[in-house]
Amino acid sequence: MWNRHNGANQKWKIVYVDTVNEQTKGLNKDFGFYVNKPFYIRSRLPSKRMATCEGNVVYQKRWR
Numbered sequence: 001m002w003n004r005h006n007g008a009n010q011k012w013k014i015v016y017v018d019t020v021n022e023q024t025k026g027l028n029k030d031f032g033f034y035v036n037k038p039f040y041i042r043s044r045l046p047s048k049r050m051a052t053c054e055g056n057v058v059y060q061k062r063w064r
Helices: none
Strands: 050-054 055-060
Touching: none
Parallel strands: none
Antiparallel strands: 050 055
């Protein structure tokens, strides 16, 4: 376990669901992703593994 150092990984923003105006299409400028458009995460390493999500578990698989 790491000590508290107030890094970006230890800072969280709480957003209440009833106050959110959820975007349903277009580009989300906060994250840089398009809303409701599938995507994958691929490594730049020579193995080119990609992250896939099955249920609540994230796996690394080979790029095919």
